Amino acid sequence: MATIKDVAKIAGVSTATVSRVIHDGGQVGDACRARVKKVIKELNYRPNVNASALAGKTTNTIGVVTPKLSMTFFGTLASGVEKAARENNCKLLMSNSLYETQSELDAIESLREHNCDAIILHSEYSDEKTLIKLAKQIPGLVILNRYIPQIANRCVWLDNVSGAQEATEYLVEKGHQEFAVVTSIYQNRDPGSRIEGITRTLKEHDLMLSPDNIEESTANIEGGEQAVKTLLQNDRKFTALLAYNDLMAIGAIHALFDAGLRVPEDVSVIGFDDLIVARSCRPKLTTMHYPIEEMADYAANLALKLSDPKHKATNQTHLFVANIVERDSVAAVSEQTPE
Amino acid sequence: MATIKDVAKIAGVSTATVSRVIHDGGQVGDACRARVKKVIKELNYRPNVNASALAGKTTNTIGVVTPKLSMTFFGTLASGVEKAARENNCKLLMSNSLYETQSELDAIESLREHNCDAIILHSEYSDEKTLIKLAKQIPGLVILNRYIPQIANRCVWLDNVSGAQEATEYLVEKGHQEFAVVTSIYQNRDPGSRIEGITRTLKEHDLMLSPDNIEESTANIEGGEQAVKTLLQNDRKFTALLAYNDLMAIGAIHALFDAGLRVPEDVSVIGFDDLIVARSCRPKLTTMHYPIEEMADYAANLALKLSDPKHKATNQTHLFVANIVERDSVAAVSEQTPE
DNA sequence: GTGAAAGCGCTAACAC
DNA sequence: GTGTTAGCGCTTTCAC
Numbered sequence A, B: 001m002a003t004i005k006d007v008a009k010i011a012g013v014s015t016a017t018v019s020r021v022i023h024d025g026g027q028v029g030d031a032c033r034a035r036v037k038k039v040i041k042e043l044n045y046r047p048n049v050n051a052s053a054l055a056g057k058t059t060n061t062i063g064v065v066t067p068k069l070s071m072t073f074f075g076t077l078a079s080g081v082e083k084a085a086r087e088n089n090c091k092l093l094m095s096n097s098l099y100e101t102q103s104e105l106d107a108i109e110s111l112r113e114h115n116c117d118a119i120i121l122h123s124e125y126s127d128e129k130t131l132i133k134l135a136k137q138i139p140g141l142v143i144l145n146r147y148i149p150q151i152a153n154r155c156v157w158l159d160n161v162s163g164a165q166e167a168t169e170y171l172v173e174k175g176h177q178e179f180a181v182v183t184s185i186y187q188n189r190d191p192g193s194r195i196e197g198i199t200r201t202l203k204e205h206d207l208m209l210s211p212d213n214i215e216e217s218t219a220n221i222e223g224g225e226q227a228v229k230t231l232l233q234n235d236r237k238f239t240a241l242l243a244y245n246d247l248m249a250i251g252a253i254h255a256l257f258d259a260g261l262r263v264p265e266d267v268s269v270i271g272f273d274d275l276i277v278a279r280s281c282r283p284k285l286t287t288m289h290y291p292i293e294e295m296a297d298y299a300a301n302l303a304l305k306l307s308d309p310k311h312k313a314t315n316q317t318h319l320f321v322a323n324i325v326e327r328d329s330v331a332a333v334s335e336q337t338p339e
Numbered sequence C: 001g002t003g004a005a006a007g008c009g010c011t012a013a014c015a016c
Numbered sequence D: 001g002t003g004t005t006a007g008c009g010c011t012t013t014c015a016c
Helices: A004-011 A015-022 A030-043 A049-055 A072-087 A101-113 A128-137 A149-154 A160-173 A189-204 A221-233 A246-258 A292-307 B004-011 B015-022 B030-043 B049-055 B072-087 B101-113 B128-137 B149-154 B160-173 B189-204 B221-233 B246-258 B292-307
Strands: A061-066 A091-096 A118-121 A141-144 A155-158 A179-184 A214-217 A240-243 A268-273 A286-289 A318-320 A323-325 B061-066 B091-096 B118-121 B141-144 B155-158 B179-184 B214-217 B240-243 B268-273 B286-289 B318-320 B323-325
Touching: A004 A015, A004 A030, A015 A030, A049 B049, A061 A072, A061 A101, A061 A292, A072 A091, A072 A292, A072 B072, A072 B091, A091 A101, A091 B072, A101 A118, A118 A292, A128 A141, A128 A149, A141 A149, A141 A292, A149 A155, A155 A292, A160 A189, A160 A240, A160 A268, A160 A286, A160 A323, A179 A189, A179 A221, A179 A246, A214 A221, A221 A246, A240 A246, A246 A268, A292 A318, B004 B015, B004 B030, B015 B030, B061 B072, B061 B101, B061 B292, B072 B091, B072 B292, B091 B101, B101 B118, B118 B292, B128 B141, B128 B149, B141 B149, B141 B292, B149 B155, B155 B292, B160 B189, B160 B240, B160 B268, B160 B286, B160 B323, B179 B189, B179 B221, B179 B246, B214 B221, B221 B246, B240 B246, B246 B268, B292 B318
Parallel strands: A061 A091, A061 A118, A118 A141, A141 A155, A155 A318, A179 A214, A179 A240, A240 A268, A268 A286, B061 B091, B061 B118, B118 B141, B141 B155, B155 B318, B179 B214, B179 B240, B240 B268, B268 B286
Antiparallel strands: A091 B091, A286 A323, B286 B323
């Protein structure tokens, strides 16, 4: 592998000049610049990133930590960051946090060792204090999918309350009066906000959500399935079901069908996330689109901006909203066949 | 951030000793080692990876390039590599190749600049010559999901022929006689091998697959849907359908249902991959399990081994097989209701 | 506009 | 066992 010295020697200039040419650093004569560029091409020279990271202050590297890349949601998130990375000529470093506090912390540490300019963190398990401390130490840290008021300008997040409200509103408009919800066992943050949105909208319409009609479980297909089974066993009545995410919604549909109930004829189901599974199931799932790829892209660009020492802080936070995508799992009550 | 010098000074030793302690390099006195370790802890010292990558020969980094992380298949692949990376104390560098030859090459180059010890490449578009040349230059390069005889020991791949055979055999055992297949437009490699496996097994049973019953399209839900629509429009008769992958199978099911056909009562459908979507659809998809996460994990460990200069080459290639997972999209012919 | 040279933090001979 | 020291390839003042 050719080094900057080789280039300098052959081009008959100093390494400093080559460096200037590489970084478009103004002050180089045209003839000289052309010569250097030619040699670079001939030698197929590529700067050693480790060396420039060591010598310079910046590494051109973005780090991402998510719980598990094999989950479509997080893969999509990573893809969004990758897009930003590519467009900014950065490398992408990944770490799975595996849904554990300690490995989440380890993952961040490992990214730090690499001097990542920017770090995008989908943190599920660290407490706010830790994150705030981290944010103080790492200028390019951005928290994705979580809101922490003290570091609001570092947070790129989704308005879960309004998302849930829109979903609920949609169902109410369709004439539904009896609701059930299957939610994640982690009753903090997102699930909590969603429940809040649901009940708030329901109240506005003088509708009630009985606590008995809320069933919690793990946020996957099996969880959704099991939650609805329980609901059914307990003889809960509902014509509309709000699920915490698409996976739970799909499990719910399975359970409903297995119980001889039709979707959407007997029960309308609405999901959240709009992953590919939402277009795979039958009926196709009406769901709230979570613009995670776009958010991740945005977060990465933000993180890069923040990591720039010239950047001056603002108080702006970065809030996105979910929007409904209508497919086939919701019907108006009038269209529903009486049981 | 503390440096190795700080640690050395405080511990009253040389940087060489600190380096030895860090790398468990034998030759250090117990007392000394303990002291150094203590200081490392106190200072919360973490070696600068860029510096050690520059000075040493190894970077403790694994690179992966896949077409697109947001596709579940590739996310899962990445997760497998990540597991290996974590277990070997390595960092994970990612690059999307975006289904383009040039960005695939760029992605590899960018990984090389980082001096990745190991590179896992799911290559769709580079030609064999390029890959062979690359393999010569990069000791730690492993090709995933593709077989190139000249560098067989660098290939971790799936036996697509036998996978397709097993799927076909399964259908034949269920009494099916009239087949159709929806395959990917890229009739090279994998799709080709699958077709080969299908026809071979069919021949063994004196069954025929008319070319008119093979429909090709893009390897996603829409493609599967469109392919089956065409088949139906052309009045092709079949009781069993083999899809190139789960996504196409799901599209196929959509099209079948839309045409008033029931799955599996009227038509049995079998997929390939066993992604999460296979458990989401209704009926749940019977499909061939592609052990991609396990293969990726294996590939990463292999790549790490190969990158070790002490490693001596073998002629072994690394072949995995798919296995069937029975769910609800296939029925025996006797169980099928006549139309 | 260009070059000389001092590091960045670490590793690995080689000495002792 | 432990220390000395010469780089690894690049960036960046500071001269000229």
